[in-house]
Amino acid sequence: MEQVSGLLSWALSRVLWLSGRSERGAARQPRIMEEKALEVYDLIRTIRDPEKPNTLEELEVVTESCVEVKEIHEEDYLVIIRFTPTVPHCSLATLIGLCLRVKLQRCLPFKHKLEIYISEGTHSTEEDINKQINDKERVAAAMENPNLREIVEQCVIEPD
Amino acid sequence: MCSQAGSASAVHRAVMERAPGSAEARLRSGCLGRALPPGPARQLSWPSDAGARTRNARTRPEPGPLPASSLRSPLPPPPRLLPVTRHDAACVLRKHPPLFSFPPPRLCWHCIPPRDNGGRPDPVPVRASLSADWVRNGSGSRGRRKVGGASETQAITTIPTRQRDSRSLRVLQFPRDSEARERKWRGPEGSRGSLPLSFCLCRDRTLTRPPGGWGPGVQWSLSAAMKDSLVLLARVSAHPDSRCWFLAWNPTGTLLASCGGDRSIRIWGKEGDGWVCKSVLAEGHQRTVRKVAWSPCGNYLASASFDATTCIWKKNQDDFECVTTLEGHENEVKSVAWAPSGSLLATCSRDKSVWVWEVDEEDEYECVSVLNSHTQDVKHVIWHPNQELLASASYDDTIKLYREEEDDWVCYATLEGHESTVWSLSFDPSGQRLASCSDDRTVRIWRQYLPGNEQGVVCNGSDPTWKCICTLSGFHSRTVYDVSWCHLTGALATACGDDAIRVFEEDPSSDPQQPSFSLTAHLPQAHSQDVNCVAWNPKEPGLLASCSDDGEMAFWKYQQPEVL
Numbered sequence: 037m038e039q040v041s042g043l044l045s046w047a048l049s050r051v052l053w054l055s056g057r058s059e060r061g062a063a064r065q066p067r068i069m070e071e072k073a074l075e076v077y078d079l080i081r082t083i084r085d086p087e088k089p090n091t092l093e094e095l096e097v098v099t100e101s102c103v104e105v106k107e108i109h110e111e112d113y114l115v116i117i118r119f120t121p122t123v124p125h126c127s128l129a130t131l132i133g134l135c136l137r138v139k140l141q142r143c144l145p146f147k148h149k150l151e152i153y154i155s156e157g158t159h160s161t162e163e164d165i166n167k168q169i170n171d172k173e174r175v176a177a178a179m180e181n182p183n184l185r186e187i188v189e190q191c192v193i194e195p196d
Numbered sequence: 197m198c199s200q201a202g203s204a205s206a207v208h209r210a211v212m213e214r215a216p217g218s219a220e221a222r223l224r225s226g227c228l229g230r231a232l233p234p235g236p237a238r239q240l241s242w243p244s245d246a247g248a249r250t251r252n253a254r255t256r257p258e259p260g261p262l263p264a265s266s267l268r269s270p271l272p273p274p275p276r277l278l279p280v281t282r283h284d285a286a287c288v289l290r291k292h293p294p295l296f297s298f299p300p301p302r303l304c305w306h307c308i309p310p311r312d313n314g315g316r317p318d319p320v321p322v323r324a325s326l327s328a329d330w331v332r333n334g335s336g337s338r339g340r341r342k343v344g345g346a347s348e349t350q351a352i353t354t355i356p357t358r359q360r361d362s363r364s365l366r367v368l369q370f371p372r373d374s375e376a377r378e379r380k381w382r383g384p385e386g387s388r389g390s391l392p393l394s395f396c397l398c399r400d401r402t403l404t405r406p407p408g409g410w411g412p413g414v415q416w417s418l419s420a421a422m423k424d425s426l427v428l429l430a431r432v433s434a435h436p437d438s439r440c441w442f443l444a445w446n447p448t449g450t451l452l453a454s455c456g457g458d459r460s461i462r463i464w465g466k467e468g469d470g471w472v473c474k475s476v477l478a479e480g481h482q483r484t485v486r487k488v489a490w491s492p493c494g495n496y497l498a499s500a501s502f503d504a505t506t507c508i509w510k511k512n513q514d515d516f517e518c519v520t521t522l523e524g525h526e527n528e529v530k531s532v533a534w535a536p537s538g539s540l541l542a543t544c545s546r547d548k549s550v551w552v553w554e555v556d557e558e559d560e561y562e563c564v565s566v567l568n569s570h571t572q573d574v575k576h577v578i579w580h581p582n583q584e585l586l587a588s589a590s591y592d593d594t595i596k597l598y599r600e601e602e603d604d605w606v607c608y609a610t611l612e613g614h615e616s617t618v619w620s621l622s623f624d625p626s627g628q629r630l631a632s633c634s635d636d637r638t639v640r641i642w643r644q645y646l647p648g649n650e651q652g653v654v655c656n657g658s659d660p661t662w663k664c665i666c667t668l669s670g671f672h673s674r675t676v677y678d679v680s681w682c683h684l685t686g687a688l689a690t691a692c693g694d695d696a697i698r699v700f701e702e703d704p705s706s707d708p709q710q711p712s713f714s715l716t717a718h719l720p721q722a723h724s725q726d727v728n729c730v731a732w733n734p735k736e737p738g739l740l741a742s743c744s745d746d747g748e749m750a751f752w753k754y755q756q757p758e759v760l
Contacts, residue, residue, distance in 0.1 A: 108673075108694070109721070147724070149674065149693070171591070171617065171635075172726070172745075173486075173575070176439075176457065177502050177528045177546070180483045 049074060065107070072105040072146065076115055079143050084191045085122070086131045095122050097132060102155065113148045115140065118155040129154060133169035134178060135191045142192075426699060426717040426740070429751040432471050434462055440743035442729045444497075446490045449735030453497055454749055455485035461499055461509075463516070464749075471751065480507040480518050487531045492538045502528035506543050508561070520561055524551060535579045535586075542586050544574035550588050550598070552605055565605040569596050576620045581683070582627045589618035595632055595642075597662065608659040611642055613667075619676065625683040630662065633676035639690055639700075641666040641711065651709060666711050671698060671718075674726075680740075682732040687754065688713065689740055691727035696720045697742055699754055716757055723748060 052067060077100050081093035092098045097119050104116040117136060121129040133152045140150055152169045154162040168174055178184050434440045435456030444453045451474070452464040461477040483502035490497055497509040497516065506522040506529055527546035534541055541553040541561070552565040572592035579586055586598040586605070595611035595618055616635035623630055630642045643665045645653040655661045674693035681688050688700040699717035706712045723744035733739035740752040 167591075167617070173530070174546075174573075176484060180502055 069105045069107070072113055072115075073103040074100070075146075076103045076105065076117070076140065076144065079139055080117070080136055082194065083132075083135050083139055084193075086128055086135070086187055086191055087123070092119070092132070096120065097122060098136075108149065111147055113146060114151065115144075115148050116151045116153070118153050120155045124160060129165050130168055131184070131187065131191075133165070134175060134184070135188050137169070137175055138179065138188055139192045425755050425757045426697065426719050427753045427755075429739075429753050430469070430471055431748055431750045432464070433747060434464070434743060434749040435460070435747040438747055439725075439745040440728065440747050440749055441484065442487045443731045443741050443743050443749065444488045444490055445731055445733050445741070447492055447494045447734060449733045449739075452731075452741055452749075453488045453490065454743060455488045455499060456747065457484045459483060459485060459501075461485055461488055461497070471749075474514055475516060477509060477516050477518075480509070480521075481505065483528075486529065489532050489534050491534045492536055496534075498532045498534065498541060500529040500532040500543060504529060504545070506532050506541075508559075510559075519559055522553060522561055522563075524563060525549070530574060531576045533577045533579050533586075535584060536581060537584065540579075540584065542577045542579065542588075544577045544588055546573040548572060548574060548590075550574055550577055550586070552586070552598075567598060567605055567607060569598075569607040569610075570594070575617065578621045578623065580627050581623050581625070587621050587623075587630060589621050589632060591617045593618060593634070595621065595630070608656075609662050611662050611664070613640055613664045614638070620678045622679050622681040622688075624681045625686060629665075631679045631681055631688055633679040633690060635675045637672045637674065637676060638667050638669040639672075639676060639679055639688070640664050640668075641713070643709070665709060666713060668700060668713055671700075671715055672696075677726065678729045680730045680732050682737070683734060684732070684737040685754075685756070687716070687732075687756070689730040689732065689754075691730040691742060693726045694720075695723050695725060695727060695744075697722040697727055697730060697740075697752070699740075701756060717754060719752075722750065722752075 049071070052070065077098070080098050080103070081091060083092050084090070085092060085095055085097065088095065098117065102118045102120075104118075106114045106116070108114050119132060119136065121132060123129075133154075136152055137150060140148070153166050156162070179188065434454045435458050438457030440454055440456045442455050445451070446453070450465060452471070453461055454464065455461045459478065459481050461480065463474045463477070464471045465474045466472075477497075477499075480499060481501035481503050485499050485501045487500045488497060489499075495511050497511065499507045499509065501507070504523065504525045504527060507518050508520040508522070509516040510519045522541075522543065525543065525545035525547055529543050529545045532541065532543045539555055541555060542550060543553070544550045548568060548570045550567040550569070551563055552567070553561050554564045555561050567588075570588065570590040570592055572590055574588050574590045576589040577586060578588075584600060588596050588598070590596070593612070593614045593616055595614075596607045597609040597611070598605050598607050600606075601608075611630075611632070614632065614634040614636055618632050618634045621630060621632050628644050630644075631639060632642065633639045641664070642662045644660045644662055645651065645655060646660045647655040647658055649655070653661055653663060672690065672692045672694065676690050676692050678691040679688065680690075686702065688702075690698045690700070692698065697717075697719045698715055700713040701716045703712050703714060722742060723746055725745035727742055727744050730740060730742045733741070738754045740754050741749060742752065743749045
């Protein structure tokens with residue numbers, strides 16, 4: 037089932053890409069953005085949830101539509117991710133945000149600026165969490181904490 | 197895209213902030229003075245369009261004497277400014293549209309009016325002259341109608357037909373010589389004042405082209421002026437494979453300390469044209485070093501780290517030795533600052549506190565105060581340049597000011613206004629004003645009002661009040677991480693998360709209580725990642741150092757653009 041859906045999405049992206057090639061100019065832009073968004077999604081869907089043994093995709097914490105890519109400059113993109121935490125518990129939401137940031141920082145090939153938000157209405161203290169996740173000094177300090185780092189590394193590790 | 201749009205609207209805003217009257221006056225002198233050809237043509241009354249004069253010179257007979265009645269009841273005085281609106285591409289004479297004129301201008305005297313009035317003549321008396329040289333009727337015929345008698349009361353219209361005969365072209369064409377063109381745009385020395393080069397506001401407040409169109413021309417020269425005003429001198433890979441968090445010049449401006457995510461501090465000195473690493477202080481901290489600060493004497497260096505400690509390094513010729521480690525904070529220390537007296541040190545941390553330390557002659561450090569005023573992480577502390585006054589910026593969107601009162605430190609003012617984390621602070625050279633930058637993408641300027649001030653600002657007892665006198669918004673497209681006020685030139689540099697460095701200057705003619713700052717330099721891709729810090733050299737005017745998340749450090753030479 038997964039393979040079929042994977043094949044379908046691949047086929048769809050190829051069809052879109054092929055149809056995109058026949059168009060010129062501005063019509064290309066949304067295609068490129070979609071491709072980039074898919075690239076980002078491909079990286080984040082395999083991240084594991086800190087608490088449960090499932091990936092974020094399986095838990096529907098992230099979906100394809102939650103990734104938005106905009107172009108800032110040539111070759112510089114703004115990636116916005118809106119994820120839905122499963123548990124309305126403070127520390128886990130920030131941890132998921134941390135995992136997303138670390139994974140993309142390490143693996144995303146193109147130059148990007150990242151903004152991560154909790155999708156609206158899914159958490160009681162979402163503004164606080166959004167502020168924390170997007171504060172790069174806090175993120176850097178958190179990653180230097182050995183316990184947190186250990187957890188994040190476990191979550192972000194590539195599946196074999 | 198963002199940054200360019202931002203800078204265009206920033207210029208727009210900066211221009212908008214000018215007093216319209218003065219700018220208009222300058223434009224007026226710039227335009228009309230040049231538009232008129234020299235010689236007897238000047239005696240022609242408004243609109244004094246030399247083109248029309250040359251057009252009609254051979255086809256019209258000389259005007260006869262005016263009937264007496266016209267002198268008794270003269271026509272209303274002509275508007276002083278040429279009314280212009282959209283020019284079509286064929287319009288040869290391009291004039292600066294006036295910033296403000298009433299009644300609002302309707303048509304370009306040289307082009308066919310764009311608006312369709314149903315064929316009826318435009319009721320605005322565009323031209324009126326006692327000599328009535330070229331009063332035309334609405335159909336644009338080349339006939340001449342004498343002013344006088346009943347026709348005076350008719351609406352006089354001057355809808356000229358487009359004329360492109362070679363004579364008018366010759367007279368009106370913009371000078372081919374680029375220098376003369378430059379002079380035309382810039383106006384006589386000093387006339388343009390602080391308006392950015394050649395941008396002018398239309399009636400509908402859009403930025404319009406200057407005369408001559410966009411040639412090798414104006415927009416280029418404006419953005420080039422801004423780009424040329426900040427020139428790269430050197431780029432150094434300060435902390436390879438990690439980020440460079442902060443830079444600090446020593447008080448004599450000869451050494452630069454940088455600290456980074458690789459837990460080390462590097463001291464850089466200038467050798468010839470390049471910058472070399474004089475020493476690496478690697479063993480002091482177990483985690484990222486976030487900030488470094490030189491003591492006012494230049495012999496000590498304090499470093500704040502995420503391992504919750506602050507190290508004090510003593511300088512021995514070219515070597516540094518860690519003499520003390522200050523512990524006490526519960527979490528990462530975010531900032532450290534030396535007081536100008538040299539005997540006080542302040543540190544702040546994620547544990548929401550600000551600690552004030554005192555140092556005596558034997559290099560003994562003692563904590564004299566723990567200030568728990570903030571409700572969230574404290575990001576930055578800075579001392580006032582002249583007084584013993586401490587300012588702290590926090591994650592809780594506020595700035596707090598502290599002073600010593602009867603042996604203890606108290607918070608006497610809270611500056612609210614930012615909508616998100618305040619990242620950094622910088623005092624101006626006099627210490628009267630404070631610049632703060634924030635995650636809400638703005639930079640705010642605050643001013644101190646002492647008790648009994650002339651402006652009538654209410655003060656709480658004997659404590660001065662601080663008020664926000666200026667907000668620079670729309671210039672930055674992402675978080676502003678650092679702001680630095682040059683103590684030599686008064687320029688304000690900002691480091692932004694969109695990889696750009698911007699420099700602002702205060703307009704010399706602006707009111708000190710409501711200053712306006714304009715963007716004088718904008719370098720969109722100063723670094724390949726977020727710029728974390730900008731620092732002006734304290735001794736060499738115009739030398740700016742910046743560091744970034746990509747681990748690189750860059751040196752820039754700033755020159756104020758000529759227009760200011």
